[in-house]
Amino acid sequence: MYSYDEFDERFVRERVAQFRDQVARRLDGSLTEEEFRPLRLMNGLYLQLHAYMLRIAIPYGSMNGRQMRMLGTIAEKWDRGYGHFTTRQNIQFNWPKLKDIPDILDALADVGMHAIQTSGNCIRNTTSDPFSGVATDEIEDPRATCELIRQWSSLHPEFTFLGRKFKIAVTGASSDRAAIRVHDIGIEIVKNEAGETGYRILVGGGLGRTPMIGKELRAFLPREELLPYLEACLRVYNMHGRRDNKYKARIKILVHELGIDTYREHVEAEYARIDRSNTAADMAEFARIAEQFAPPAYPELPEQSAIFERALKAHPDFAHWVEQNGFAHRVPGFMAVTVSLKPVGGAPGDATSEQLRVLAEAAEQYSMDELRITHEQNVVLPNVKKDELFALWTLLKSQGLDAPNKGLVTDIIACPGLDYCALATARSIPVAQEISKRFSDPARMADIGPLAIKISGCINACGHHHVGHIGILGLDKAGVESYQITLGGDPANDASLGERTGPGFSYDQVPGVIETLVETYLGLREPRETFLQTYRRVGMAPFKEALYADAA
Amino acid sequence: MARAFRPVVLTANDLVEGDVVWWTGAVWSRDVSDAEVFDTPEAAEAAEAALNTPEHAACTVGIVRVEVEMRDGAPFPTLRREQIRAERRPTFDYLPTSKVSEAA
Numbered sequence: 001m002y003s004y005d006e007f008d009e010r011f012v013r014e015r016v017a018q019f020r021d022q023v024a025r026r027l028d029g030s031l032t033e034e035e036f037r038p039l040r041l042m043n044g045l046y047l048q049l050h051a052y053m054l055r056i057a058i059p060y061g062s063m064n065g066r067q068m069r070m071l072g073t074i075a076e077k078w079d080r081g082y083g084h085f086t087t088r089q090n091i092q093f094n095w096p097k098l099k100d101i102p103d104i105l106d107a108l109a110d111v112g113m114h115a116i117q118t119s120g121n122c123i124r125n126t127t128s129d130p131f132s133g134v135a136t137d138e139i140e141d142p143r144a145t146c147e148l149i150r151q152w153s154s155l156h157p158e159f160t161f162l163g164r165k166f167k168i169a170v171t172g173a174s175s176d177r178a179a180i181r182v183h184d185i186g187i188e189i190v191k192n193e194a195g196e197t198g199y200r201i202l203v204g205g206g207l208g209r210t211p212m213i214g215k216e217l218r219a220f221l222p223r224e225e226l227l228p229y230l231e232a233c234l235r236v237y238n239m240h241g242r243r244d245n246k247y248k249a250r251i252k253i254l255v256h257e258l259g260i261d262t263y264r265e266h267v268e269a270e271y272a273r274i275d276r277s278n279t280a281a282d283m284a285e286f287a288r289i290a291e292q293f294a295p296p297a298y299p300e301l302p303e304q305s306a307i308f309e310r311a312l313k314a315h316p317d318f319a320h321w322v323e324q325n326g327f328a329h330r331v332p333g334f335m336a337v338t339v340s341l342k343p344v345g346g347a348p349g350d351a352t353s354e355q356l357r358v359l360a361e362a363a364e365q366y367s368m369d370e371l372r373i374t375h376e377q378n379v380v381l382p383n384v385k386k387d388e389l390f391a392l393w394t395l396l397k398s399q400g401l402d403a404p405n406k407g408l409v410t411d412i413i414a415c416p417g418l419d420y421c422a423l424a425t426a427r428s429i430p431v432a433q434e435i436s437k438r439f440s441d442p443a444r445m446a447d448i449g450p451l452a453i454k455i456s457g458c459i460n461a462c463g464h465h466h467v468g469h470i471g472i473l474g475l476d477k478a479g480v481e482s483y484q485i486t487l488g489g490d491p492a493n494d495a496s497l498g499e500r501t502g503p504g505f506s507y508d509q510v511p512g513v514i515e516t517l518v519e520t521y522l523g524l525r526e527p528r529e530t531f532l533q534t535y536r537r538v539g540m541a542p543f544k545e546a547l548y549a550d551a552a
Numbered sequence: 553m554a555r556a557f558r559p560v561v562l563t564a565n566d567l568v569e570g571d572v573v574w575w576t577g578a579v580w581s582r583d584v585s586d587a588e589v590f591d592t593p594e595a596a597e598a599a600e601a602a603l604n605t606p607e608h609a610a611c612t613v614g615i616v617r618v619e620v621e622m623r624d625g626a627p628f629p630t631l632r633r634e635q636i637r638a639e640r641r642p643t644f645d646y647l648p649t650s651k652v653s654e655a656a
């Protein structure tokens with residue numbers, strides 16, 4: 001795993017010291033809120049409805065046991081005993097006090113973590129595939145590229161004050177598990193005909209008020225050209241992007257207004273002017289980073305494990321969990337598993353300090369000290385020996401971390417919504433909880449099969465509702481919560497945006513509405529067809545009729 | 553046509569704790585039912601002006617008006633958002649069991 005060098009270490013420490021001083025000056029009245037607000041946001045500190053919220057970066061979702069344990073300590077010592085993992089592969093603490101923030105940031109720095117680039121109109125945390133390095137369909141571990149981008153973008157003077165925040169995602173696999181098509185820039189590691197590894201670049205994807213699927217800017221970009229090319233992309237955006245209206249200031253609007261071909265011409269023209277003398281140094285740095293992401297020393301194991309096979313037979317619950325949450329590993333005798341943070345009726349993405357500590361222990365003992373946070377608000381243990389899977393499961397079960405529902409109807413993504421968020425127009429977590437309770441029967445869940453429900457508490461779309469197979473958007477209708485339903489969204493290779501069913505529903509109606517949609521699908525599906533496949537085959541009409549027939 | 557004025561209270565977040573606070577006319581309280589109710593735009597403006605001092609800016613963040621109605625003789629916000637703020641917690645059981653028992 002990547003560990004910070006002295007430069008990073010010094011930089012983070014200096015930032016904490018600087019912020020400690022700024023907090024002190026705010027507390028003694030020498031800084032006004034207007035002066036202080038941008039400073040706190042640069043350090044990941046928001047003010048929500050009930051309290052401050054600290055957003056901590058987990059670069060490309062990768063962390064080790066020591067870091068996870070520290071999150072548990074922070075939750076226990078300075079918060080209310082839990083944290084919330086987000087769709088941007090970060091973690092948020094919901095109740096810290098202003099005076100404690102510098103101590104929290106120092107504690108994070110002790111384990112090589114920070115809250116920089118988690119807010120503001122900068123290039124945010126570059127996200128990635130949670131199965132990086134272990135997936136069988138991967139060309140290359142994307143995290144080295146993510147880290148290269150992180151180093152380049154951290155504090156890039158030209159790109160620290162963009163028109164709007166800027167999000168990049170990278171995948172190294174043919175199956176897109178990083179939602180690259182709904183990012184400002186999506187990067188796919190590909191090979192060209194000559195067998196060289198480089199990048200396919202997508203641009204202009206995003207969710208929010210104006211959702212868009214990214215378009216291809218370059219089918220193949222040679223590896224050494226990545227940073228200067230990104231620089232050209234960002235510079236064109238910075239020069240031409242709209243700043244008059246914050247809702248129109250994202251790069252997706254520029255690409256949409258210019259058209260992808262015109263945007264490409266601008267980028268290529270700018271690129272021709274850019275100084276590329278640094279690319280050799282970039283590649284030396286890339287080689288250094290890539291070395292740090294070299295695969296761990298996997299012991300040689302047989303693909304089959306007798307212990308594992310016996311446990312599967314003896315413990316149906318375990319077998320069910322492996323079936324649902326397991327993920328094939330490229331190394332024989334190993335498996336990756338998803339630890340679901342979606343127990344029936346729970347708050348999606350929340351983990352208690354005890355759970356955070358157990359996850360740390362699980363990583364250290366059973367996963368070669370690695371953890372990943374997924375954009376589905378779950379945790380992945382990427383490197384588990386089949387021999388030890390049962391022991392791991394037993395440990396996870398002791399803390400209620402054994403929900404066997406990855407990718408199923410109860411694996412719901414939900415943003416904090418009106419229970420926490422100052423921008424919200426409706427609640428989202430309790431909606432998720434009610435739906436989850438309604439579908440709690442494991443046999444029924446399994447029968448329904450893959451179904452991604454995603455809920456946002458306002459148009460900003462932090463809960464990715466546009467790309468939910470069923471999307472739920474909470475709005476405010478004259479002071480009352482109202483929920484708009486979309487169908488057929490998906491963030492993966494065949495990315496699509498959901499289509500609205502029609503008029504919205506009240507808070508109490510939502511679980512019943514989901515039930516109706518699921519029943520309609522079950523009635524229409526062909527053998528082995530998923531909800532999304534059925535929807536794509538039959539279209540909106542039967543679902544719409546099921547929802548609104550009575551009302552008409 | 554402008555909407556008829558409805559009674560308001562003044563609210564903010566505490567600078568140090570982040571907690572929701574309500575202006576009682578004398579101090580900042582955690583309890584919305586302690587809040588002083590302003591029945592006219594003039595009264596609300598006067599109170600806002602009085603709070604626009606470095607002293608208040610040094611202990612609160614973002615002083616704003618919130619519409620209320622009277623319930624059992626005490627002010628209660630009309631908007632769902634402000635009702636949730638007034639509860640000082642999310643609407644679902646959000647605390648880990650260990651913390652719930654600690655609090656009990």
Ligand code: HEM
Binds near residue numbers: 460
């Ligand atoms: C609670 C405090 C939060 C605030 C104030 C907040 C604010 C916002 C805003 C204003 C946007 C729209 C940005 C734009 O269109 O330029 C946005 C987008 C987004 N937020 Fe949040 N958010 C919060 C929490 C979260 C959480 C908890 C998650 C993950 C669960 C999240 C994930 C996202 C994502 C993925 C987008 C992307 C939408 C896009 O691509 O346009 N946010 N957020």
Ligand code: SF4
Binds near residue numbers: 418
């Ligand atoms: S979608 Fe809206 S309500 Fe949900 S976290 Fe984002 S800003 Fe808040």
